[in-house]
Amino acid sequence: MVQSYLFKFLAFALIIYSQTSIAANLYRCGNSYQDTPCKESASSKPVKKIAQSSNQATQYIDADCKQRGDEAKKIMWAREVGKTADQQLEEAQSGYSKELIKEVYTHRGSSLEVKNAIEKECMVQKEQDRAANALIEAALKSRGNKNASIENSSASKSDHNASQDQDQTEQKVSAKATTVATDDKKIKCSELKYQVESIAVKRRTGGGARYMNDLRMDQEQLEAKMKSLAC
Secondary structure (H helix, E strand, O other): OHHHHHHHHHHHHHHHHHHHHHOOEEEEEOOEEEOOOOOOOOOOOEEEEOOOOOOOOOOOOOHHHHHHHHHHHHHHHHHHOOOOHHHHHHHOOOHHHHHHHHHHOOOOOOHHHHHHHHHHHHHHHHHHHHHHHHHHHHHHHHHHHHHHHHHHOOOOHHHHHHHHHHHHHHHHHHHHHHHHHHHHHHHHHHHHHHHHHHHHHHHHHOOOHHHHHHHHHHHHHHHHHHHHOOO
16 A cells, blocks of 8 residues: 555656656756756856747638638649649539639649648638728728717717717728728739749740640639739
8 A cells, every 4th residue: 555655656746847847948067968057157047948849830720711722622633633724614513613723723733732822812811801891890880870979969069079080980990991902902913923924934934735735724814813803
């Protein structure tokens, strides 16, 4: 019985010591290293941590964007075995699928790289949509407050000043929404322009007939997208 308790106590002490050691500092004392400050120097500083956590933050991808990435990967699989964008567009069953096919064919890289790119673009778009919706809700709320104030207010100076403040708030919100939309368009146009230039360089380099045809189709699709965005 005594031996059992002694074993449990030693095991517990070992666990506590190992957890403490993970976060301990490492000190250099002459030509050797130890986990306690050097006796001959009271001002010794740690050289580095003995151990670091192996967990690293990863970018969150929600279920919708993950599904979109998986569908993009399947489109890439078909592309890698020789299917062109036109062939896949003819087989598409919905407008969503057609739009995703066009987007996939604007990317270069392996199926995994394209999948990851589509997922990240999806999350960026969601963040932009959330920001735009928040601005719209704020504008509607401001307008509703303004209408309520007009209905219940008198012709007093204080009510007039409150109405002016609400107008200014609405104008600021509207201007912010316009700025967000303009910045988003600039970013998309810049990305499309870069992709077109990249394809143009590849076309000048040359290659097989099938490869060159794919490049031409990719460039035409990107240019069409730029035209639709009025880049």
